[in-house]
Amino acid sequence: MLDTTSVSPRALLARRKPGFSLEQAFYTSQEIFDLDLEAIFFRTWIYVGVEPDVPDEGDVMVVDIGRASVLILRDDDGEIRAFHNVCRHRGARIVHDEKSSVGKLVCKYHAWTYDLDGKLLRAEHMGADFDTSCHGLKPVHLKSVEGLLFICLADEAPADIDDLAEKMGPYLKPHAIRDTKVAHQVDLIELGNWKITMENNRECYHCAGNHPELTIPLFEYGFGFSPESMDETKAKEAHRYECMVDDLHGEWEGSGFPSKEIDHLDDRVTGFRTQRLPIDRAGESQTLDTKVASTKLLGELTEAKMGGLSFWTQPNSWHHFMSDHIVTFSVIPLSPDRTLLRTKWLVHKDAVEGVDYDLKRLTEVWIATNDQDGTLVGYQHSGVKSPAYEPGPYSPYTEGLVEKFVNWYCLRLADHLG
């Protein structure tokens, strides 16, 4: 095996070849994994969940990112707040379950009691001179983009999240995330580096060969293709898809649903991309029969055939917004070779399971697709560890967004290293 630790991350970055996958150390070294947490996950905006994760006052969600643990809660005024999950007494973690409801936040250790605005209310035996006001929970930056929750662990959070929120607002609003509920959540641990999980997500080169379920609703051409490598049937398909995008975008935009591509994946700190993509066949939803999985459409939507609005953010999320449901994904690194992929399926908050939607129909496409992707990530990671691995070239046609992800990552790392 190559000695990856002998080359500094700065030097590795400097010799990175654009258009190629990263050198082995980026995927396997503990040092670079630690650097990824510091430079990326503790500095940029991280997608962690949705407002309906904490639907009522007193609901708390815990999200662990590396050595940080964050409480996301809805306070008594209905406001969502984020705090470090660390007691100001001797540092014990306060909340341990991923989801819970509390009256106040009480550290189990010595019962220090905090209000939901983070203020320390009560600490017994600390004496008359003890100033509770200096020992409130430490806040974490939180931004809700139309109900999608982003946190930033840095002291100073990148300000361009506001611009993202402004640009994405009109795209996301019709799907009324705040009026949904989490119908299902799956936590999948993929046996690969988090960047491999992200790279896999940023292309559909592998779709036709691996995702029989997903490619029923999803066109593989939505993420680029090489015209000369296609036979006549495929070329016709691709042409049909391009015409369809033009027609539907005109139609959707005309009726007030922004659909056109916005791509800022690697030209800003808070990178993102969006586009409303057509859905094949019945055209309604990412299901096996491409019809809606939930008969209660989201928000004010009255038309089922709204395609699938895709929204990607750097470094760790992607989302599909359909007329009837939303599938939202967040990626959290666990170790150099283990990554948590957290998938949530959202339906209208009033939709009743078994009446308005069938959970199996709602989730089967992405459960199958995630499993297939998890396997592929494992394949790549185990191969990347091999002494034979060397960075390989990305397809200029189908892997442009992978290159943008890797480029963004390298820019952020370089910025951090100074």
Add this chain to the structure above:
Amino acid sequence: MTDATAHLARHLADLQTWDSEADDTLVCTAVVDETHDVRTFVFEPPEPRRFAYRPGQFLTFEFALPSGPVNRCYTISSSPLRPHTVAITVKRVPNGPVSNWLHDHCAPGTAVKAIGPMGEFSCLDDPAPKYLFLSGGSGITPLMAMSRAFADLGRPVDVVFVHAARTPGDIVFRAELDLIARRLPGFRVAHLPERAGGEAGWAGPLGRLSAEFLALVAPDFKERSVWCCGPEPFMNAARSLLGALGHDPRLYHQESFDFAKLASAEPEVAAEVLDAEAAEAAAVPTYDVTFTKLGQTVKVRADQFILAAARDQGVRLAASCTEGLCGTCKAKIVSGTVDMSHKGGIRKKEVDQGLFLPCCSKPKSDLVVDR
């Protein structure tokens, strides 16, 4: 004749004196708003009778609250020279079961039980040429009864009537006291609000009872027989101020519902009150509260908090704030019901799941707790 006139005619017939041993029922005839939170309730017997009492005496009532009968003493605020009715004047106390019941449910026609009159806080029992009445809040009632009695006779008196209140809006009988002062020679009134409150144009003094205030309203206070009634801190402050200024303690009287005094003065009445209280205590049921994990069962009265009662009986339960704030003692009810009054330490959602806080809950039945 109208009903009111017929009623008046019946009262003007030759009447017997009301005797609580023969008839302990009184019927409310009127409710009068005195201030935003003080009301006067006027009562007469079912059959017209005359009330005989000394101004400053009280009645012991038994009110039929939904939770069961409750006994309370209230000083008569009306004048004994208008003997056909008696009135009590009651301030609504936050969470006070009796004052709230009176304010919300006692209306013309409501029957209550009463015994008495009794009590020794009356200027008749210690006559003096000059008086200083010191009243605080709803402690005004016995002094008002005395003042009204003087006013009904109309002969000159020497009374300085001081009434301390939170704000001018809280002065009870304000207009009537001013009227008495205008009509009765030698009767002077000094209202003493702590702060102007909603009455920005208040022209009188503000603050608390002080040497300066006394020098202003009653420079001869040392010669005056002082009659003081109000909340305990008010009376304590008045007594020590007067003492410090050299007022003769033999000239100082304060109202006290000291039960020992009542027992020595009116042993039969005291026995009756004690019986009523014992019956009230006996009426509070006791329930078995079982903690399944600890394998212990304790007896908890319906008016006790479960955590405190369990701890008294040696059951160690994890808890911290003991006032329904922190939620440390949160536990699941396996069976039974409780009456809980928490301070945000538990969510409705959790209550719906059967959780409760033993520190601020009283049992309403036998209880099994998963602890």
